[in-house]
Amino acid sequence: MTSPSEVSTLESEAVTICQDLIRIPSVNYGEGRGDERAVAEYVVASLKEAGIIASIFESASNRCNVIARIKGTDSSRSGIVVHGHIDVVPANAADWSVDPFAAEIKDGMIWGRGAVDMKNVDAMILAIVREWSRTGYTPSRDIVLAFFADEEAGMTYGSRWMTANHPEVFLGCTEAISEVGGFSVTVAGNKRLYFIEAAQKGIHWMKLTALGRAGHGSMMNEENALTAISEAVAKIGKHQWPQRYTKTVKILFEKIAQATGKPFNPTDLRPLLKEIGPTERMIGATLQNTANPTMLEAGYKANVIPGSASAVIDGRFLPGYEAELNETIRSIIGPDITIETISRDIALEVDFEGDLVEAMCSAILKHDPEGIPVPYLMSGGTDNKALSELGIIGYGFSPLRLPADLDFMALFHGVDERVPIAGLHFGVNVLKDFLENC
Known part of the structure; x- marks a missing residue:
């Protein structure tokens, strides 16, 4: 059971790491023009501090993917890929009310390019495995951590390149979780639906x-x-x-x-x-x-x-x-x-049932007993498409409890992108509980 002090460390690290990642511009301009080198090196260093050895896979000059495997205690179980992308879309600073790469905290939120897409989730992942290192926790199943390049411009130098050229790093994995899922949408009666991406x-x-x-x-x-x-x-x-x-x-x-x-x-x-x-x-x-x-x-x-x-x-x-x-x-x-x-x-659609889905729903309900987990179909796409070609079943699960009046979807690729700190605290605890029980 996590002590209050551990929760505080977990939550504060999620915020600090999110700020650090935003402050490292990893802008993807499309047509092969991008640079994830510096942010990939930050991820590798952060994992090394937790005793996790990670490798950089460079698909083209400075187009960097980071992969690490945490061995589980039960070798009979299949592994799960926990993945994010470390590139972001461009930001025109003149349009913003803050510096898009300063990661300023204002109005209870972290502001900056990548705050919701998706350096917040990358930060949660890093904060969780760093806490495991502090507490000596080992998951029951193998967890492959993947931080991909080039998600914002077709995945050519990221997940597509990794699955085509280095499928061995995902060996034994059958499931995956990633971005744009597990966020709350408030409806009538102040009821919160948690949208989990299943298609x-x-x-x-x-x-x-x-x-x-x-x-x-x-x-x-x-x-x-x-x-x-x-x-x-x-x-x-x-x-x-x-x-x-x-x-x-x-x-x-x-x-x-x-x-x-x-x-x-x-x-x-x-x-x-x-x-x-x-x-x-x-x-x-x-x-x-x-x-x-x-x-x-x-x-x-x-x-x-x-x-x-x-x-x-x-x-x-x-x-x-x-x-x-x-x-x-x-x-x-x-x-x-x-x-x-x-x-x-390709389009994707998977069943909203089974042990993995149950673990997602249980983690949400532990931290929001009145929450209602629901599946949804995403109008865009994620790196789960590339992993699906290896037979890996993926869901969008990067939990956030959001203010009822926040237009969350407008923040993706938008001006003044920002993530609520309270939502990040909620999310890192939910994601941790999920990963320890999936």
């Missing part, structure tokens, strides 16, 4: 290109490529996608209905979205496929009609509905516009 949408980023007849801007031209791509983009942007409800989504909305006392209509879940506040923006996108135009490229001079024009579409598909996404896009734009895949990744 993820797939990704298909595509470049559409229309070809036409180049010419002078003052002349008639019925083969204007820019007109063609604009019409296609407008149709995609305005398309009403059909509702498609996966097993995870159905369970979530049944729980929302039960908690709020609102009617549950299995054929139309949208009326319940308003019950979850700002989280509606993300969860609403998990009721259907989506395709959002994000970039346009055409022309080089005001009086020249371009011979080609292109657009980028961010397509996201539900588990089991990739073909519907692709076929619908083709039918919308017609046969004359070409489609080039920029990036594509």
